Amino acid sequence: MSVSYVQYNGILFPQMSISEDFASVENEFQVRDDDIFNVTYPKSGTTWMIDILSLIQKNGDPTWTKTVPNWDRAPWIETPGSVEKLNLSKQCPRLITSHLPIHMFMKSFEGSKAKVIYTIRNPKDIAVSLYYFAKMSAFYREPESMDTFIKYFLSKDVLYGSWFNHIKGWLELQGKDNFMFQTYEDLKLDLRGSVVKLCKFLGKELKDKEVDSVVENVSFNNMKENTMSNFTLLPAGYMDHEKSPFMRKGIVGDWKNHFTVAQNEYFDKIYKMNMQDFSVKFPWDTNTH
Numbered sequence: 626m627s628v629s630y631v632q633y634n635g636i637l638f639p640q641m642s643i644s645e646d647f648a649s650v651e652n653e654f655q656v657r658d659d660d661i662f663n664v665t666y667p668k669s670g671t672t673w674m675i676d677i678l679s680l681i682q683k684n685g686d687p688t689w690t691k692t693v694p695n696w697d698r699a700p701w702i703e704t705p706g707s708v709e710k711l712n713l714s715k716q717c718p719r720l721i722t723s724h725l726p727i728h729m730f731m732k733s734f735e736g737s738k739a740k741v742i743y744t745i746r747n748p749k750d751i752a753v754s755l756y757y758f759a760k761m762s763a764f765y766r767e768p769e770s771m772d773t774f775i776k777y778f779l780s781k782d783v784l785y786g787s788w789f790n791h792i793k794g795w796l797e798l799q800g801k802d803n804f805m806f807q808t809y810e811d812l813k814l815d816l817r818g819s820v821v822k823l824c825k826f827l828g829k830e831l832k833d834k835e836v837d838s839v840v841e842n843v844s845f846n847n848m849k850e851n852t853m854s855n856f857t858l859l860p861a862g863y864m865d866h867e868k869s870p871f872m873r874k875g876i877v878g879d880w881k882n883h884f885t886v887a888q889n890e891y892f893d894k895i896y897k898m899n900m901q902d903f904s905v906k907f908p909w910d911t912n913t914h
């Protein structure tokens with residue numbers, strides 16, 4: 626089956642997961658001051674953060690995460706139908722997900738007090754996760770091999786644009802009161818500590834037992850079993866979990882099981898070229914991640 630991509634503002638998107646009237650998303654959607662945005666480059670921990678934020682909003686009560694699919698709890702704003710869904714939403718605050726690069730984000734976000742949590746992951750692990758996602762989902766063209774996929778991932782033709790531009794653009798908001806960045810690696814290293822920091826950022830005071838419940842319900846195994854989080858409720862045409870489950874491994878450093886020495890050297894070369902003048906350092910820059 627042929628998979629179509631479309632281009633907006635020089636960035637390619639899967640046609641199936643971008644609103645046909647994208648200009649109105651960008652220009653007309655009204656951001657509210659109490660909105661909470663979960664922003665990521667694909668495969669960085671988006672769905673993990675949806676469940677963390679959902680549970681924090683409900684003080685650790687898992688009823689919502691166990692009865693409502695993640696795309697209804699925190700719709701991806703750029704996907705077809707999300708604007709209508711969010712405009713009708715009585716939820717307060719609204720949780721809104723997005724993979725958009727900052728230059729394509731809604732105009733009404735500027736100057737608002739809406740909060741953004743931007744989750745970042747080692748791009749080598751993103752490339753591996755995305756490789757399997759491209760095989761199992763109808764949004765991406767089937768990758769030929771890991772070798773060609775790594776080159777594609779590091780090229781300008783990659784869906785949602787370059788990882789380097791995405792993270793650099795969003796991290797320009799660092800220092801603003803309504804912006805927080807979180808790494809996938811820190812979620813893995815200290816989930817409880819990360820949840821406590823997120824609560825503080827969101828102005829939510831949870832009791833110890835409520836934080837424990839958030840942590841328990843967002844463990845990889847619990848989310849893998851939860852049909853509201855693992856995408857098995859999507860119609861079969863969208864994802865084929867027989868090829869690869871959406872909740873695949875959920876680990877740090879899986880790239881080491883996939884990259885050859887030459888692929889790793891190539892990745893490092895491009896990474897260095899793009900990041901040498903960038904002052905923010907990540908867990909994978911300083912240790913064996």
Ligand code: PPS
Pocket residue numbers: 665666667668669670671672673750753754755757758843844845846848871872873874875876879
């Ligand atoms: S998407 O399609 O962009 O929304 O995907 P995204 O949710 O950003 O990324 C999917 C990867 O996140 C992993 N994941 C988790 N890891 C650890 N713990 C929990 N709870 C968790 N939930 C999702 C998921 O397994 C994908 O990573 P890989 O490396 O493929 O396993």
